[in-house]
Amino acid sequence: MTRYCTKCGAQNDEMAQYCVGCQAPLPSIGGYQPMQSVNQGPMTDWKAMGADKKIAAGLCGILLGWAGVHKFILGYTTEGVIQLVIGLVTCGAGGIIGLIEGIIYLTKSDEEFVRTYIQNKKGWF
Numbered sequence: 001m002t003r004y005c006t007k008c009g010a011q012n013d014e015m016a017q018y019c020v021g022c023q024a025p026l027p028s029i030g031g032y033q034p035m036q037s038v039n040q041g042p043m044t045d046w047k048a049m050g051a052d053k054k055i056a057a058g059l060c061g062i063l064l065g066w067a068g069v070h071k072f073i074l075g076y077t078t079e080g081v082i083q084l085v086i087g088l089v090t091c092g093a094g095g096i097i098g099l100i101e102g103i104i105y106l107t108k109s110d111e112e113f114v115r116t117y118i119q120n121k122k123g124w125f
């Protein structure tokens with residue numbers, strides 16, 4: 001049994017995965033290609049888009065919210081500084097803002113989190 005390369009016409013062994021003539025990947029027997037999942041729509045990798053910061057930002061908001069740590073994690077430098085000043089001025093009572101924000105972060109889905117805080121840059125709550 002031999003198969004012919006669709007690109008250069010070279011004869012290839014039945015089990016060959018790549019053409020001996022042009023190195024092009026050969027179609028699998030019967031045209032079945034397990035690596036190609038055509039029917040699956042494009043999956044959005046929310047984690048890669050910033051949702052991986054959700055847990056860290058949420059926990060920091062709850063534990064270190066008064067210092068604005070969660071805002072720095074999300075890249076909100078201005079808001080982080082403001083939060084830090086509020087926290088210092090209020091002797092930590094301003095941390096209630098971070099606490100609430102941290103809980104909000106953790107209750108959001110990865111998609112909501114990315115859309116709200118990474119894409120829309122929502123600085124507060």
Ligand SMILES: [Zn+2]
Nearest residue numbers: 005008019022
């Ligand atoms: Zn070939």
